[in-house]
Amino acid sequence: MEVTELVPTDLDTLKDHIVRRYDDLSPRLQQVADFAMAQPMLVAVETMVTIAEQANVPLSTLSRFSNAMGFSGFSSMQAVFREHYFNRPRDYKERVRKARNEAEFGPDSAAAIFHDFGAANIEALEQLQITVSPQKLDRAVALLEGAGTIYIQGMRRAYPVAFYLWYALMKSNNNVVLVDDNGGMLSPLTRQMNEKDVLVTFTFSPYAPETTDVIELAYKKNVPIIAITDNQMMEQGNKMDVCFEVQEGDNLGFRSLSCSVYLAQTLAVSLMCKDTN
Template identity: 35%
Template sequence: MQNETKTKLDKPARDFDTLREQIASSYDGLSNRLKLIADYALREPSALALHTGAMLGDEIGVAPSAIIRFAQHFGYSGFSEMQSVFRAELQASSTPYQDRIKNLEHSGAARDTAEMTDRFVEAGIASLHELQRTTPVEKIEAAARLLADARIVHVLAQKRTFTAATYLAYNLARLEVPANLLDGIGGTLEQQMAMVGPDDVVIAISFHPCAEETVRAFERACATGARTIAITDLAHTPFTNADIWFQITEASVDGFRSLNATISLALILAIRAGTLSAEQNSTKT
């Protein structure tokens, strides 16, 4: 097992970029079958990460043992060891902002104002990226259509998320979508809920720990036959049973969660609903 005269390596690459380099640069010295595998590995790295040796053999058109020889050529003990590099890369590339969000939460308390500002800026950016990555356009479209078609849109939120509710209600109203803020002022949430009808939409915003009033009001809204939309951070009944449910991941710093993703989603929903509503009114006349 001493040094080969060929390009065979004895110290396998531990990270994906290095491995890709090695595959590309030693390509010319590979045998026929190994070239086929190299092509495929560079073109479909996620298949290398997720499929078995036998599956890859079928896909590429080589024997499973060729896959193992390929891995061993690059210094790995076998296919499994090489695959772990592809898997690590896939996992890392799929959750770049989630990782940052987690790191923010787990790093200790900010020492001073400057550091705190930096961390909040970073947290806000990570939240916005995560919003972009995880929120399907179709869901936004569907929600906006519900909002645009509603007789009245009731926005339901308490405590922390009340801020986002004011923003959503304000922007909806500004775009001439009839909006009503269920603020429960003076404990009158019950009475306010009485005006929710079956042609209305109730959109609830609730973050953990969710306010009991919001939960009860939302359940009541479902019972009235109104369409429902929920924006929450965790999967929690009854919100997950809404007609449309958005799950939001906000980064937090020192236990303080930002609201960047939530208010951005609120604004996008309002604008889209306003656009659809305006289109309907113009075709109607």
């Protein structure tokens, strides 16, 4: 019996649909997919004509793309984008900016940088709360709960979050392995990984080749992959069973890890709560 997938009702689920179907789309439809993933707010607020012009495709291609994603037409797909952005909280950033403007400190002072990082992180965390669907969180926790061994991997900037999740889950009843390349142990640590396990990977641009290798190995071994990344349309995005896209706060060229740690905490505590039931 053929299972019919439900039409996406939130932007997070729609992004998953786009990533899974991307390789099967025609070049024209991939062009729309690229634009929609890169400019979701424009898709939410602009007219169909403007979107077609900016994506450099005919109007009919937008309709065909919407149909390919399971919608009856472009307007019904656009409603998912609009729902996401119209419900986005908007007052925190303005309040922080006002507090900074009223304070007596210079634009490059430690206090100013403190406020700017705070504003960027608040906005990023609020955005993540809107973007991540409960269904995706449940799928990730279910994979972790059913895993024989949980492998956790992240390199360079992503390593602190991977280490935190490993540290948190060491307190649980789960078998947990932190996959890193200290002492050339990357290959020995992943040799026993199999389809009964799960890989949790943290990867941000520029993507570390070590992480790419671990993802490829897990995919070939049919190991479920949970990814936390900054771009769901990354080259290996369609190999993820669950993919959380995070846009971290950024100030003076320094990207935060607040959203990634937030997700890691959520997964760890949710799994430990399952252990006590």
